[in-house]
Amino acid sequence: xxxxxxxxxxxxxxxxxxxxxxxxxxxxxxxxxxxxxxxxxxxxxxxxxxxxxxxxxxxxxxxxxxxxxxxxxxxxxxxxxxxxxxxxxxxxxxxxxxxxxxxxxxxxxxxxxxxxxxxxxxxxxxxxxxxxxxxxxxxxxxxxxxxxxxxxxxxxxxxxxxxxxxxxxxxxxxxxxxxxxxxxxxxxxxxxxxxxxxxxxxxxxxxxxxxxxxxxxxxxxxxxxxxxxxxxxxxxxxxxxxxxxxxxxxxxxxxxxxxxxxxxxxxxxxxxxxxxxxxxxxxxxxxxxxxxxxxxxxxxxxxxxxxxxxxxxxxxxxxxxxxxxxxxxxxxxx
Amino acid sequence: xxxxxxxxxxxxxxxxxxxxxxxxxxxxxxxxxxxxxxxxxxxxxxxxxxxxxxxxxxxxxxxxxxxxxxxxxxxxxxxxxxxxxxxxxxxxxxxxxxxxxxxxxxxxxxxxxxxxxxxxxxxxxxxxxxxxxxxxxxxxxxxxxxxxxxxxxxxxxxxxxxxxxxxxxxxxxxxxxxxxxxxxxxxxxxxxxxxxxxxxxxxxxxxxxxxxxxxxxxxxxxxxxxxxxxxxxxxxxxxxxxxxxxxxxxxxxxxxxxxxxxxxxxxxxxxxxxxxxxxxxxxxxxxxxxxxxxxxxxxxxxxxxxxxxxxxxxxxxxxxxxxxxxxxxxxxxxxxxxxxxxxxxxxxxxxxxxxxxxxxxxxxxxxxxxxxxxxxxxxxxxxxxxxxxxxxxxxxxxxxxxxxxxxxxxxxxxxxxxxxxxxxxxxxxxxxxxxxxxxxxxxxxxxxxxxxxxxxxxxxxxxxxxxxxxxxxxxxxxxxxxxxxxxxxxxxxxxxxxxxxxxxxxxxxxxxxxxxxxxxxxxxxxxxxxxxxxxxxxxxxxxxxxxxxxxxxxxxxxxxxxxxxxxxxxxxxxxxxxxxxxxxxxxxxxxxxxxxxx
Numbered sequence: 001x002x003x004x005x006x007x008x009x010x011x012x013x014x015x016x017x018x019x020x021x022x023x024x025x026x027x028x029x030x031x032x033x034x035x036x037x038x039x040x041x042x043x044x045x046x047x048x049x050x051x052x053x054x055x056x057x058x059x060x061x062x063x064x065x066x067x068x069x070x071x072x073x074x075x076x077x078x079x080x081x082x083x084x085x086x087x088x089x090x091x092x093x094x095x096x097x098x099x100x101x102x103x104x105x106x107x108x109x110x111x112x113x114x115x116x117x118x119x120x121x122x123x124x125x126x127x128x129x130x131x132x133x134x135x136x137x138x139x140x141x142x143x144x145x146x147x148x149x150x151x152x153x154x155x156x157x158x159x160x161x162x163x164x165x166x167x168x169x170x171x172x173x174x175x176x177x178x179x180x181x182x183x184x185x186x187x188x189x190x191x192x193x194x195x196x197x198x199x200x201x202x203x204x205x206x207x208x209x210x211x212x213x214x215x216x217x218x219x220x221x222x223x224x225x226x227x228x229x230x231x232x233x234x235x236x237x238x239x240x241x242x243x244x245x246x247x248x249x250x251x252x253x254x255x256x257x258x259x260x261x262x263x264x265x266x267x268x269x270x271x272x273x274x275x276x277x278x279x280x281x282x283x284x285x286x287x288x289x290x291x292x293x294x295x296x297x298x299x300x301x302x303x304x305x306x307x308x309x310x311x312x313x314x315x316x317x318x319x320x321x322x323x324x325x326x327x328x329x330x331x332x333x334x
Numbered sequence: 335x336x337x338x339x340x341x342x343x344x345x346x347x348x349x350x351x352x353x354x355x356x357x358x359x360x361x362x363x364x365x366x367x368x369x370x371x372x373x374x375x376x377x378x379x380x381x382x383x384x385x386x387x388x389x390x391x392x393x394x395x396x397x398x399x400x401x402x403x404x405x406x407x408x409x410x411x412x413x414x415x416x417x418x419x420x421x422x423x424x425x426x427x428x429x430x431x432x433x434x435x436x437x438x439x440x441x442x443x444x445x446x447x448x449x450x451x452x453x454x455x456x457x458x459x460x461x462x463x464x465x466x467x468x469x470x471x472x473x474x475x476x477x478x479x480x481x482x483x484x485x486x487x488x489x490x491x492x493x494x495x496x497x498x499x500x501x502x503x504x505x506x507x508x509x510x511x512x513x514x515x516x517x518x519x520x521x522x523x524x525x526x527x528x529x530x531x532x533x534x535x536x537x538x539x540x541x542x543x544x545x546x547x548x549x550x551x552x553x554x555x556x557x558x559x560x561x562x563x564x565x566x567x568x569x570x571x572x573x574x575x576x577x578x579x580x581x582x583x584x585x586x587x588x589x590x591x592x593x594x595x596x597x598x599x600x601x602x603x604x605x606x607x608x609x610x611x612x613x614x615x616x617x618x619x620x621x622x623x624x625x626x627x628x629x630x631x632x633x634x635x636x637x638x639x640x641x642x643x644x645x646x647x648x649x650x651x652x653x654x655x656x657x658x659x660x661x662x663x664x665x666x667x668x669x670x671x672x673x674x675x676x677x678x679x680x681x682x683x684x685x686x687x688x689x690x691x692x693x694x695x696x697x698x699x700x701x702x703x704x705x706x707x708x709x710x711x712x713x714x715x716x717x718x719x720x721x722x723x724x725x726x727x728x729x730x731x732x733x734x735x736x737x738x739x740x741x742x743x744x745x746x747x748x749x750x751x752x753x754x755x756x757x758x759x760x761x762x763x764x765x766x767x768x769x770x771x772x773x774x775x776x777x778x779x780x781x782x783x784x785x786x787x788x789x790x791x792x793x794x795x796x797x798x799x800x801x802x803x804x805x806x807x808x809x810x811x812x813x814x815x816x817x818x819x820x821x822x823x824x825x826x827x828x829x830x831x832x833x834x835x836x837x838x839x840x841x842x843x844x845x846x847x848x849x850x851x852x853x854x855x856x857x858x859x860x861x862x863x864x865x866x867x868x869x870x871x872x873x874x875x876x877x878x879x880x881x882x883x884x885x886x887x888x889x890x891x892x893x894x895x896x897x898x899x900x901x902x903x904x905x906x907x908x909x910x911x912x913x914x915x916x917x918x919x920x921x922x923x924x925x926x927x928x929x930x931x932x
Contacts, residue, residue, distance in 0.1 A: 056805035059473035061845035069468045101376040103546030168618050176626045185623040280619045282612060284561035292562060295803055
């Protein structure tokens with residue numbers, strides 16, 4: 001009863017007046033609340049359940065005093081609220097201090113590794129989604145026929161193969177003397193377009209292969225759903241060409257779920273990179289940096305990655321809402 | 335603006351940010367040696383050079399007073415920055431060390447005019463003091479605490495760098511005097527460590543914690559770039575000119591004659607212009623990169639042993655590989671063990687003498703139930719060295735006559751020990767077996783539990799206690815929360831004292847005595863041995879201590895892994911991974927045909 005009363009009170013105090021605020025102010029408030037929630041919960045988990053770096057940083061045969069000194073240097077002896085307050089200040093100023101492991105500036109680590117991850121993942125992301133969409137449309141157009149069955153079967157098969165197997169298989173096939181030996185097994189010595197293509201081709205192929213199945217299945221389901229609508233049948237009856245039907249009507253009307261999928265992938269692509277790709281291909285991107293930070297308990301790096309991911313999600317949500325209005329006039333009117 | 339143009343501009347911008355900047359001092363023709371490591375260093379600050387990977391790089395970027403001879407085995411000390419071995423007073427308490435003149439740090443903006451200044455005795459003293467300063471996050475204090483006169487007091491009084499330490503003095507710019515609180519024969523070994531590498535004070539003051547990614551040393555190489563996957567080092571062109579002498583480095587024609595080391599005589603190290611050190615944790619990726627010729631050296635992953643070897647004991651390289659690669663099988667300086675937590679009354683010491691006796695019997699039964707043969711076969715490809723106790727074959731004190739029964743499975747005796755001491759399935763204690771999370775660690779645990787089940791220990795009474803990281807695991811066993819501690823020990827220096835201190839009572843948790851073993855006789859022998867240099871007398875004491883550990887059934891131990899190294903035949907070197915393995919990099923050379931033109 002008390003909970004319901006509180007909820008109603010909050011509804012009256014916060015939500016109803018908020019509805020009267022301009023749209024962008026509402027989005028800003030919502031985004032801020034989201035970031036605060038994400039950072040608070042993740043920080044709470046990090047502090048209470050995350051790895052403790054103390055014992056990795058003390059020498060052998062430590063005294064109690066030395067253990068206390070390390071804990072103090074790491075800030076573990078400060079109260080939770082003080083530490084969380086510092087975290088929010090760091091997030092606002094984008095100054096996350098120094099890595100507990102390497103002593104490097106966290107902002108420098110991110111500035112160095114983020115563009116690399118972006119260049120690594122974007123071609124695979126674009127190709128994976130683009131091809132998935134095309135194959136999904138083809139499967140729907142030839143629904144129930146051999147092409148549909150082939151695409152659906154191949155998608156399921158693609159989803160069943162582990163990313164690791166794909167990576168190692170492609171490495172052996174394309175990068176070693178046991179195969180074609182055309183590309184490097186690992187590295188990122190990129191100094192122009194040619195070297196970029198040299199290093200990015202195999203990771204991109206791996207990424208496309210691992211995501212294509214999931215993307216195709218998703219897009220096929222959306223497009224199949226849309227193409228069953230009455231106005232599409234009517235258009236078919238009036239003799240609309242496949243090109244017109246698919247691109248002008250089905251695809252356009254499916255843009256809301258497609259945009260949602262794409263927009264929500266962006267923060268992960270931007271911040272998380274791809275650990276497996278970076279790790280197996282020796283690419284110094286953000287995925288590797290994040291993984292190292294998780295396994296070693298490097299809190300300054302983790303805080304930066306989690307905080308920035310939260311901010312990007314909030315931004316993605318806002319942009320997503322804006323795009324809904326653009327692609328669907330009904331949303332704008334409401 | 336058309337969308338295509340926008341895309342091209344965006345791509346160009348991204349490429350310009352993500353492209354590796356060209357090395358400022360890159361030479362047009364250079365010898366490049368590409369080395370693979372199975373882990374990455376966290377820090378390049380000597381004060382934090384605790385891991386194998388950090389040490390590997392630090393000893394190449396900085397200078398230490400002493401090092402080990404490149405080729406001599408067993409290991410022998412050799413002056414490095416010092417002009418000679420130290421002069422030691424008759425009571426063994428005062429050491430005087432002279433350092434070389436004219437050694438300069440690398441050029442760095444931290445120095446006046448950007449030119450590296452000369453390294454002086456005070457720099458060494460400052461570098462050791464850093465380990466006792468709370469702000470440096472140093473990890474090497476354990477090497478010298480309670481051993482160098484006045485150092486602990488200096489810390490207690492506030493660690494003021496301008497205040498002198500009575501036992502650590504610069505007599506002049508090139509002479510260091512170290513005064514000890516008690517004889518410490520291993521001191522010179524500690525001065526080979528990355529921890530003892532010499533840093534300039536002005537660099538520490540300017541870069542602070544960032545010194546760990548901005549090294550300013552006087553070693554044979556300097557850092558060009560480093561990220562999470564690789565480090566690139568270039569030859570320090572101002573490194574002191576000391577021609578290579580095969581004899582001085584302990585060359586043995588019989589065992590080392592096949593790798594082409596004779597050609598190095600009288601050349602001045604470092605021999606390569608550039609080191610590219612790749613950090614590759616994934617075995618498959620490391621092997622693929624090596625097979626494709628992208629790296630010159632690899633520690634062979636266990637998954638490839640079958641592919642690489644034609645015979646296990648002794649390991650012999652298969653014919654398909656012997657034409658292209660050099661090969662070496664090396665016994666690791668260290669061992670793997672499972673300690674019983676003696677502070678845990680369920681399995682260790684107990685105030686009730688009767689229960690204490692039964693706990694001892696239980697530990698001994700578990701040791702007898704453990705199957706080292708299977709452990710070696712399944713996890714170490716049957717090429718590890720199983721030995722009783724804590725003196726592995728890599729130390730001179732290793733006792734080939736030691737009680738081999740300690741490492742032989744004897745299930746019948748184990749069961750009888752349980753029966754005689756009134757241990758049955760229902761009254762056996764529940765024990766936690768700790769390990770950091772990984773598939774291999776889980777498999778090792780399951781194998782251990784199976785061994786114990788064979789003896790009659792109920793499966794549900796040996797429980798896994800899994801931790802996210804090794805640091806968390808270490809914290810748990812240091813706080814006495816783990817009954818069975820599975821771990822490994824990598825020796826810091828080639829002196830068995832480094833192993834014996836693992837069971838010295840005062841080193842109990844959170845110290846390195848994770849077993850919390852405390853036997854007054856063992857402690858007395860350890861204290862007596864610390865004043866002794868390597869000698870027959872000391873060997874006898876160590877063997878006696880080893881026997882005490884076995885009698886008390888403190889640990890299920892041990893096995894020393896055999897590591898397999900492969901390297902391209904065109905690379906002239908004798909690689910090493912033990913202790914301060916990285917010292918060998920200055921002596922690596924490439925045949926002329928391997929020179930890389932960039």
